[in-house]
Amino acid sequence: xxxxxQFAIGLILCAxxxxxxxxxxxKGSSDRVIALGLINLGHGLVGIVMVVLYLPPAREAxxxxxxxxxIHYFYYGFLLVAYRFGDLSQVYxxxxxxxxxxxxxxxxxxxxxxxxPVAWAGIVIISVAIGAQTFGRRGxxxxxxxxxxxxxxxxxxxxxxxxxxxxxxxxxxxxGYIGWLFALEAVSTAVLLGxxxxxxxxxxxxxxxxxxxxxxxxxxxxxxxxxxxxxxxxGTVSAIRESSVIIAALIGVVWFGERPWKxxxxxxxxxxxxxxxxxxx
Numbered sequence: 001x002x003x004x005x006q007f008a009i010g011l012i013l014c015a016x017x018x019x020x021x022x023x024x025x026x027k028g029s030s031d032r033v034i035a036l037g038l039i040n041l042g043h044g045l046v047g048i049v050m051v052v053l054y055l056p057p058a059r060e061a062x063x064x065x066x067x068x069x070x071i072h073y074f075y076y077g078f079l080l081v082a083y084r085f086g087d088l089s090q091v092y093x094x095x096x097x098x099x100x101x102x103x104x105x106x107x108x109x110x111x112x113x114x115x116x117p118v119a120w121a122g123i124v125i126i127s128v129a130i131g132a133q134t135f136g137r138r139g140x141x142x143x144x145x146x147x148x149x150x151x152x153x154x155x156x157x158x159x160x161x162x163x164x165x166x167x168x169x170x171x172x173x174x175x176g177y178i179g180w181l182f183a184l185e186a187v188s189t190a191v192l193l194g195x196x197x198x199x200x201x202x203x204x205x206x207x208x209x210x211x212x213x214x215x216x217x218x219x220x221x222x223x224x225x226x227x228x229x230x231x232x233x234x235g236t237v238s239a240i241r242e243s244s245v246i247i248a249a250l251i252g253v254v255w256f257g258e259r260p261w262k263x264x265x266x267x268x269x270x271x272x273x274x275x276x277x278x279x280x281x
Contacts, residue, residue: 004232011228012240018221019244022214037192042215044186050179057171064167068160069184075156086146095153096242097131102158104235122277123239129270165229243271
């Protein structure tokens with residue numbers, strides 16, 4: 001595939017903004033396991049509606065749906081382990097920063113997508129800018145277990161991104177593919193909420209609404225990203241979508257008064273440079 005169209009870039013940027021928004025919504029959750037379970041519940045609700053409304057994906061797409069669903073379960077596990085040993089501000093940029101390069105490599109190996117040097121430069125610049133949110137801080141230290149879990153999380157992100165990219169192209173019904181993927185992923189809701197069953201009664205109603213609302217926004221965010229994978233290269237989609245980390249950092253600066261802000265602004269500049277390179281590659 002050639003350079004992404006303005007429509008494709010717009011879809012991916014919308015997905016990135018929505019992704020940052022739902023992460024900001026659940027950032028202060030008192031129980032991340034319950035929050036993640038409620039987000040998956042929101043996915044499932046969207047998935048059921050889409051399964052009813054749209055044609056099912058072609059037979060060729062089902063192995064990718066099964067693979068992506070299975071990989072997502074590992075993603076949730078590694079993410080929770082990473083959060084157990086490290087802070088969100090440390091773990092998340094690492095997991096999201098390694099994903100674009102791994103997606104581009106996976107797409108080249110499995111889907112035959114060979115990107116031009118300019119596109120590779122854009123992907124690397126975006127990945128480094130995202131990762132700098134952790135390693136660019138003065139005196140930054142991260143627990144070895146958190147680092148390992150964050151990298152494994154990034155590997156699972158790249159794995160399901162490639163699987164979904166190939167699956168949606170083979171589906172013949174992108175919206176049907178997205179619907180079945182969300183519906184099957186929601187099975188993890190029972191597991192996540194089941195291990196916190198004794199705490200659900202005391203969980204604030206506001207947090208229930210935030211979790212499910214975050215799930216609806218998250219579903220829209222990833223649905224847009226999956227749809228965009230049928231329009232342009234998988235590496236391009238991943239790199240621009242993962243810029244949500246930088247958008248979330250900006251939300252933290254503007255809405256929550258988080259600091260330091262200078263590193264975040266520098267990262268924003270380099271992400272924009274990377275996106276421009278991808279758009280013109």
